[in-house]
Amino acid sequence: MTDELPTDPATGEDLPEQMRVRRDKRARLLAGGVDPYPVQLPRTHSLAEVRAAYPDLPSDTATGDKVGVTGRVMFIRNTGKLCFATLREGDGTELQAMLSLNNVGEDALAAWKGDVDLGDHVFIAGEVITSRRGELSVLADGWQLAAKALRPLPVAHKDLAEETRIRQRYVDLILRPRARDTVRSRAAVVRSLRESFHDRGFVEVETPMLQTMHGGATARPFVTRSNAMDMDLFLRIAPELYLKRCVVGGLEKVFEINRNFRNEGSDSSHSPEFAMLEYYEAYATYDTNAVMTRQLVQEAADAAFGTQVVTLADGSEYDLSGEWTTLTMYGSLSEALGTEITPLTPVELLRKHAADRELEVDPKYGHGKLVEELWEHLVGNHLYAPTFVRDFPVETSPLTRQHRTEPGVAEKWDLYVRGFELATGYSELVDPVVERERLEDQSRLGAAGDDEAMRVDEDFLRALEYGMPPSGGVGMGVDRLLMALTGLGIRETILFPLVRPE
RNA sequence: GGGCCGUUAGCUCAAUUGGUAGAGCUGCGGACUUUUAAUCCGUAGGUUCUGGGUUCGAGCCCCAGGCGGCCCA
Numbered sequence: 001m002t003d004e005l006p007t008d009p010a011t012g013e014d015l016p017e018q019m020r021v022r023r024d025k026r027a028r029l030l031a032g033g034v035d036p037y038p039v040q041l042p043r044t045h046s047l048a049e050v051r052a053a054y055p056d057l058p059s060d061t062a063t064g065d066k067v068g069v070t071g072r073v074m075f076i077r078n079t080g081k082l083c084f085a086t087l088r089e090g091d092g093t094e095l096q097a098m099l100s101l102n103n104v105g106e107d108a109l110a111a112w113k114g115d116v117d118l119g120d121h122v123f124i125a126g127e128v129i130t131s132r133r134g135e136l137s138v139l140a141d142g143w144q145l146a147a148k149a150l151r152p153l154p155v156a157h158k159d160l161a162e163e164t165r166i167r168q169r170y171v172d173l174i175l176r177p178r179a180r181d182t183v184r185s186r187a188a189v190v191r192s193l194r195e196s197f198h199d200r201g202f203v204e205v206e207t208p209m210l211q212t213m214h215g216g217a218t219a220r221p222f223v224t225r226s227n228a229m230d231m232d233l234f235l236r237i238a239p240e241l242y243l244k245r246c247v248v249g250g251l252e253k254v255f256e257i258n259r260n261f262r263n264e265g266s267d268s269s270h271s272p273e274f275a276m277l278e279y280y281e282a283y284a285t286y287d288t289n290a291v292m293t294r295q296l297v298q299e300a301a302d303a304a305f306g307t308q309v310v311t312l313a314d315g316s317e318y319d320l321s322g323e324w325t326t327l328t329m330y331g332s333l334s335e336a337l338g339t340e341i342t343p344l345t346p347v348e349l350l351r352k353h354a355a356d357r358e359l360e361v362d363p364k365y366g367h368g369k370l371v372e373e374l375w376e377h378l379v380g381n382h383l384y385a386p387t388f389v390r391d392f393p394v395e396t397s398p399l400t401r402q403h404r405t406e407p408g409v410a411e412k413w414d415l416y417v418r419g420f421e422l423a424t425g426y427s428e429l430v431d432p433v434v435e436r437e438r439l440e441d442q443s444r445l446g447a448a449g450d451d452e453a454m455r456v457d458e459d460f461l462r463a464l465e466y467g468m469p470p471s472g473g474v475g476m477g478v479d480r481l482l483m484a485l486t487g488l489g490i491r492e493t494i495l496f497p498l499v500r501p502e
Numbered sequence: 503g504g505g506c507c508g509u510u511a512g513c514u515c516a517a518u519u520g521g522u523a524g525a526g527c528u529g530c531g532g533a534c535u536u537u538u539a540a541u542c543c544g545u546a547g548g549u550u551c552u553g554g555g556u557u558c559g560a561g562c563c564c565c566a567g568g569c570g571g572c573c574c575a
Binding site: 083084161 | 575
């Protein structure tokens with residue numbers, strides 16, 4: 001668990017025996033003129049290429065074909081004059097190496113037994129054969145150390161403790177091919193998102209992560225400092241206000257996939273730093289961008305897993321295909337409470353409903369926040385199948401357009417998947433005068449102590465005053481998309497999540 | 503922020519009422535030319551997260567702290 005450095009690195013005196021042994025081997029090899037970390041090895045084939053070239057070799061076959069392969073030693077099975085090792089390479093492919101006294105000679109066999117430990121990278125040159133048991137193997141003519149491992153590999157037969165998996169992800173990746181699959185799935189999903197946008201004529205932009213004023217979401221920012229400019233800066237909580245400036249400027253279809261930072265705790269679905277996708281499209285609405293968002297998710301599922309009925313980590317299936325359910329926030333809340341709730345329902349009554357359900361709410365909450373809390377508690381958390389919930393309270397949606405016919409609600413949807421919020425979409429508010437009023441309301445909340453409230457961004461308002469076309473906008477958590485598609489927790493979808501130092 | 507649980511060998515975990523800290527794998531020594539988590543014989547390995555306290559005696563009880571997990575806000 002603890003990885004203290006040795007008090008004396010040269011002798012490694014205070015090290016556990018297993019690390020001392022490996023350090024000693026390295027030193028002995030160097031002293032004997034053998035480089036435990038050679039710069040290059042005459043590899044001719046990947047393990048996967050060997051496997052692909054000989055898919056159906058019968059047992060106990062000699063092909064006569066010579067190859068040079070490399071891999072990390074995952075298992076070793078030595079007998080007196082014949083040694084077996086299971087090599088594993090990057091994509092998880094395994095191939096057996098065999099070293100026989102007859103082929104490599106006494107010295108090379110003794111060196112193999114004496115020098116090679118589990119976890120070492122080795123190079124094997126030899127003939128492709130199958131063993132008597134039918135295992136595809138490379139029967140060595142010679143071998144060479146490719147990189148000596150100085151730390152023992154944890155046992156491969158027991159799961160690594162979750163904390164160690166996160167803190168030492170490299171070990172997790174070595175031991176658990178599934179961990180590497182997750183990384184590849186994530187890459188496939190992100191690539192699919194980009195391709196879906198490119199196919200639809202969107203342009204990818206990168207907007208500031210260091211901002212002089214944070215905005216675009218209600219969240220607490222990280223504060224940092226520019227020495228040269230002698231001023232505080234904020235790590236962005238959302239790219240929204242910059243992407244809208246792009247739309248004002250005539251980039252009518254823009255998207256960005258990048259990191260957001262929110263100065264909040266982490267749990268199974270939150271991380272202080274997370275990957276966010278946002279996209280804006282002129283002349284789109286929250287109706288049309290809901291359709292496109294569904295397509296983005298479905299295309300990503302197809303690209304990464306070849307199906308829209310994905311298999312989750314617990315083995316269950318999750319169906320993302322076809323059309324998705326749509327609810328309204330007030331309608332579904334009314335149904336859950338058994339009584340009509342509207343934008344005109346007084347705050348006192350909402351508080352009473354919360355109290356009746358033993359839901360504790362902040363006494364400062366107004367109508368909008370109370371409705372959202374009640375809804376999340378009574379409806380949102382129980383939505384398993386992909387569901388769009390539409391028409392949010394205006395009060396809590398300061399950047400969203402007022403509904404075109406329904407008073408008191410905004411043209412905003414949230415997409416819920418497996419009980420958590422995956423994405424949100426708006427018909428964007430583009431009237432600069434109304435926008436200013438909303439931001440001024442927010443800034444009054446901020447002045448009153450709400451440090452999640454937005455500030456008045458004068459430059460953003462100036463941009464809107466030049467005229468932003470009617471637009472739809474969407475934000476989707478990329479980590480959460482992976483969670484939705486795999487059933488993993490957010491810490492498994494992020495390669496190196498933030499953890500306190502040991 | 504609050505509550506509960508955990509923290510022991512390289513890894514995964516045991517340890518009765520407070521009474522010499524154990525196992526499997528790994529390691530080390532040996533045997534073995536067809537193994538598949540090889541097998542067999544032998545053997546080593548500990549600041550029990552840290553610091554205090556109680557006690558004849560603490561992995562275990564008490565206090566403070568660290569790190570992590572779960573639940574709640």
